[in-house]
Amino acid sequence: MSVSTHSTVVRSRWRSIDFLTAAMLSVAFGVLFWAFDSFVYPVVSLAFVTFPPAAELTLGVWLLPAVVAALIIRKPGAALFTEFVAANIELILGNAWGFEVLISAILQGVGVEIVFALFLWKRFGAGIAALAGAVSAGLEIVVLEWWSHVFDYDWAWKLAFLAAGLISGAVIAGLGGYAIVRSLARSGALKAFPAGR
Amino acid sequence: MLLTGPSGSGKSTLLKALAGVLSSTEVGEQNGSIVVDGVDARTEAAVGLLLQEPSDAMVAESVTRDVAFGLENRSLSPSLMPEMIAKALRETGISHVDGGRTNELSGGEMQRVALAGVVAMDHGLLLLDEPTSMLDSQAAAQVREGIVNTARSAGATVVLVEHDVTDWLEHVDRILVLSPDGKLVADGATHSVLVDHAELLDDLGTWLPRKSAPVPAEVSLESVHSRLVEESNQPSVELRGVTIERVASPLNVTTSTSSSSGRVVFRDVNLSFYPGQITAVVGASGVGKSTLVSAILGLVPISSGQIIFETGLGLPSMSPRRLRPKEISRLGQKLGWVPQNAQRILESKYAQKLSGGESRRAAVERALEHQPAVLVMDEPTIGQDRNSWKDVVGRLVAARNAGTTVIVATHDPALIQLADRVIDVGLLAETNESSFAERPSSAHSSGRSRIGPLAVLAASALLLVGSFAVTTLMAAAVGVALEAVALAVASIWIRFTWRRLIPGVIAVLSIAISTWLLNSTHSPVIAATAGLRVAFFVLPGVVLASTINPSKLGDHLAGRLRLPDNAVVAAVAAFQQFERMVISWRELRFIAAFRTGQLQSGKRSSSLSRSAAVAIAMVSEAFQIASRMSVAMESRGYRPHLDRAQPRTWMFGAPWLTSDTILLVVTAAIAAVPLLIRLSSG
Numbered sequence: 001m002s003v004s005t006h007s008t009v010v011r012s013r014w015r016s017i018d019f020l021t022a023a024m025l026s027v028a029f030g031v032l033f034w035a036f037d038s039f040v041y042p043v044v045s046l047a048f049v050t051f052p053p054a055a056e057l058t059l060g061v062w063l064l065p066a067v068v069a070a071l072i073i074r075k076p077g078a079a080l081f082t083e084f085v086a087a088n089i090e091l092i093l094g095n096a097w098g099f100e101v102l103i104s105a106i107l108q109g110v111g112v113e114i115v116f117a118l119f120l121w122k123r124f125g126a127g128i129a130a131l132a133g134a135v136s137a138g139l140e141i142v143v144l145e146w147w148s149h150v151f152d153y154d155w156a157w158k159l160a161f162l163a164a165g166l167i168s169g170a171v172i173a174g175l176g177g178y179a180i181v182r183s184l185a186r187s188g189a190l191k192a193f194p195a196g197r
Numbered sequence: 198m199l200l201t202g203p204s205g206s207g208k209s210t211l212l213k214a215l216a217g218v219l220s221s222t223e224v225g226e227q228n229g230s231i232v233v234d235g236v237d238a239r240t241e242a243a244v245g246l247l248l249q250e251p252s253d254a255m256v257a258e259s260v261t262r263d264v265a266f267g268l269e270n271r272s273l274s275p276s277l278m279p280e281m282i283a284k285a286l287r288e289t290g291i292s293h294v295d296g297g298r299t300n301e302l303s304g305g306e307m308q309r310v311a312l313a314g315v316v317a318m319d320h321g322l323l324l325l326d327e328p329t330s331m332l333d334s335q336a337a338a339q340v341r342e343g344i345v346n347t348a349r350s351a352g353a354t355v356v357l358v359e360h361d362v363t364d365w366l367e368h369v370d371r372i373l374v375l376s377p378d379g380k381l382v383a384d385g386a387t388h389s390v391l392v393d394h395a396e397l398l399d400d401l402g403t404w405l406p407r408k409s410a411p412v413p414a415e416v417s418l419e420s421v422h423s424r425l426v427e428e429s430n431q432p433s434v435e436l437r438g439v440t441i442e443r444v445a446s447p448l449n450v451t452t453s454t455s456s457s458s459g460r461v462v463f464r465d466v467n468l469s470f471y472p473g474q475i476t477a478v479v480g481a482s483g484v485g486k487s488t489l490v491s492a493i494l495g496l497v498p499i500s501s502g503q504i505i506f507e508t509g510l511g512l513p514s515m516s517p518r519r520l521r522p523k524e525i526s527r528l529g530q531k532l533g534w535v536p537q538n539a540q541r542i543l544e545s546k547y548a549q550k551l552s553g554g555e556s557r558r559a560a561v562e563r564a565l566e567h568q569p570a571v572l573v574m575d576e577p578t579i580g581q582d583r584n585s586w587k588d589v590v591g592r593l594v595a596a597r598n599a600g601t602t603v604i605v606a607t608h609d610p611a612l613i614q615l616a617d618r619v620i621d622v623g624l625l626a627e628t629n630e631s632s633f634a635e636r637p638s639s640a641h642s643s644g645r646s647r648i649g650p651l652a653v654l655a656a657s658a659l660l661l662v663g664s665f666a667v668t669t670l671m672a673a674a675v676g677v678a679l680e681a682v683a684l685a686v687a688s689i690w691i692r693f694t695w696r697r698l699i700p701g702v703i704a705v706l707s708i709a710i711s712t713w714l715l716n717s718t719h720s721p722v723i724a725a726t727a728g729l730r731v732a733f734f735v736l737p738g739v740v741l742a743s744t745i746n747p748s749k750l751g752d753h754l755a756g757r758l759r760l761p762d763n764a765v766v767a768a769v770a771a772f773q774q775f776e777r778m779v780i781s782w783r784e785l786r787f788i789a790a791f792r793t794g795q796l797q798s799g800k801r802s803s804s805l806s807r808s809a810a811v812a813i814a815m816v817s818e819a820f821q822i823a824s825r826m827s828v829a830m831e832s833r834g835y836r837p838h839l840d841r842a843q844p845r846t847w848m849f850g851a852p853w854l855t856s857d858t859i860l861l862v863v864t865a866a867i868a869a870v871p872l873l874i875r876l877s878s879g
Binding site for chain 1: 738837
């Protein structure tokens with residue numbers, strides 16, 4: 001009897017290693033966010049105080065877990081799960097936005113899921129990653145941030161804010177996430193995943 | 198039954214296959230089938246598995262939750278669990294940590310708790326993968342005793358993988374030997390295998406009981422420090438009045454309700470290390486061997502005193518502060534270092550393919566490449582078979598003969614015997630390994646939070662909805678003032694971490710400022726209203742969130758919100774690794790700077806690309822932990838890829854408290870205030 005290790009499980013069904021890799025990815029990013037929130041972001045946000053929409057150029061950093069998870073695990077739900085767990089970690093450790101991070105995470109995760117679903121979880125190139133990052137950022141801004149954080153901005157500024165977010169999502173989360181996955185694959189860390197072969 | 202063979206012969210893989218966790222955690226072809234008690238091993242967890250690294254097996258915050266993990270996966274009734282857990286802890290001889298936090302256990306205690314988690318499931322077959330290799334002899338003996346007792350009382354078959362068979366022999370009935378290419382080369386009763394295949398076992402590097410210690414291999418190194426050897430009465434490293442505190446865990450810093458300061462490990466220690474000498478730093482695990490050698494490297498900052506290097510080396514002396522990356526890289530030029538997790542200091546591409554023992558051996562080779570004046574090593578002989586031991590220790594002796602100052606933290610008796618000097622850290626340390634009861638509890642918010650996590654989330658959601666009705670400065674100010682009063686009153690019963698407000702306040706200010714700039718009216722009133730509207734829903738949420746305990750959040754998300762069990766279980770288990778990841782992030786950053794000192798000039802990388810490399814290394818470590826955890830968890834019945842007959846049970850359930858209802862009612866009233874003000878003002 002010969003059993004191929006992959007025909008025994010439905011392709012979209014999650015294995016234990018999928019769940020744990022996604023969850024540990026959230027934890028690793030949780031640590032990086034914790035460092036970023038406490039050491040880097042205060043400096044960045046001070047630097048951007050003269051032109052606030054530019055601060056939205058950092059949005060992509062928070063979208064990275066979703067894009068990276070989708071590129072590695074390649075299964076429906078990976079982006080949403082990873083982003084949501086990362087947000088819970090941020091909430092528990094303490095952050096600037098409290099409960100709102102959970103809503104953000106759902107929107108951001110869904111944004112990434114939509115793009116990979118459009119390509120039926122069959123394409124995982126840099127272009128798709130950039131698109132996923134941009135859609136994720138767009139959803140977050142249009143559905144949530146326009147109505148909470150920047151509600152009183154003039155529309156022109158709201159659009160500038162959106163543009164900065166889209167660029168950040170595409171470049172930092174999309175292309176950056178793609179680059180992270182590439183170098184993880186090169187280091188041999190993704191042996192258990194299609195992305196590593 | 199004992200299974201032995203050289204590194205890389207497939208012992209661990211065979212164990213995983215027996216446990217039925219191979220196909221879902223690794224890639225490859227599996228031929229044939231494995232039948233345990235008449236059942237295909239892949240479909241049901243009928244087998245207990247204990248792995249090398251104890252912290253990979255810890256899946257829960259508390260000892261109780263951890264031992265309950267397998268029982269919950271088996272859908273047992275929560276009412277049966279306390280008794281089964283107590284029994285398992287008793288059988289493994291670890292009852293005294295019942296009720297403690299897994300993060301506060303020593304390695305030996307963790308390994309026994311992991312064993313208890315396996316034992317509680319009452320399997321007929323117990324698989325152990327070098328369960329004592331990471332432990333010092335005392336802790337190893339305790340774990341061994343726990344295993345032997347359990348096997349006896351439960352009547353279970355035990356399959357053990359081990360390099361060093363010496364201490365197990367009296368308990369083992371049968372020995373199997375694998376060759377380097379994974380073939381079974383010997384199988385028989387313990388005594389007959391030892392006698393008939395003595396030569397074979399020796400060739401394969403198995404550690405056997407014998408009178409003579411192994412002889413280190415002859416390695417010659419160019420003598421680089423002849424000048425230092427001549428004046429060897431001059432120490433090359435000197436600790437003067439050094440005090441070291443164990444750094445408070447980052448998780449406690451951020452989530453603890455009380456400010457926990459570091460615990461003093463060493464006070465006012467004076468020590469000298471000399472060139473051309475091997476100094477062994479010894480002592481029970483947890484007493485501070487690693488802390489001491491890490492301080493010499495500058496990885497652990499000292500809190501008072503000084504560490505001075507011989508002046509000819511041109512190294513910065515260490516005082517109570519963190520080193521700058523440039524200083525770390527200068528240390529990297531003159532010092533050799535083999536960390537306990539040796540993979541970290543090797544090129545990641547290369548290290549992934551090596552086992553623990555192999556990467557320690559490679560790191561020793563690498564550390565000697567640039568002819569260091571001082572060589573610092575943390576347990577370099579763990580996981581070495583007899584042959585690789587000779588090679589590793591041979592290099593160490595050669596370095597000593599070449600005039601290097603060799604400092605090695607170790608619990609390996611054969612290595613200690615070779616040392617020129619032995620420093621027992623137990624005699625220096627401020628507190629000996631305290632018993633669990635005396636250990637200062639980190640006062641985690643765990644047991645003491647009086648409100649459930651879902652009530653906190655629901656309250657935050659109510660405030661977010663309520664904030665949309667904030668249109669006037671008056672409504673915003675009244676709302677925020679009411680919240681402040683309510684929180685102040687609540688803080689009589691509930692301990693909040695007020696410090697958490699700082700980032701939120703900064704965010705609120707930045708919103709007010711940017712609105713003032715980017716709203717065409719440039720009205721300060723609109724700006725203040727915008728800031729306070731955000732403050733209205735953000736600030737109370739941030740304060741309330743400081744009461745959330747991750748394990749309880751998991752209980753509630755699965756039990757009350759019906760989020761998928763498999764996802765919640767993985768998330769909660771992974772969260773337990775947060776502290777470990779913060780520590781590894783710090784060490785990886787240090788290593789990145791340390792290694793630049795060893796690279797040829799011109800090959801220096803920018804600090805940005807170095808940070809990126811550190812982030813990649815950390816994520817890749819997280820993935821390695823994930824894969825080992827998934828093996829440990831699958832062997833305890835976590836099988837998301839299989840259909841379940843019954844849903845998983847949760848020992849602690851998701852109780853809704855009276856205080857949760859009170860919180861929601863009060864919050865709903867406050868959340869409605871802006872709307873009422875808006876309606877009443879027409």
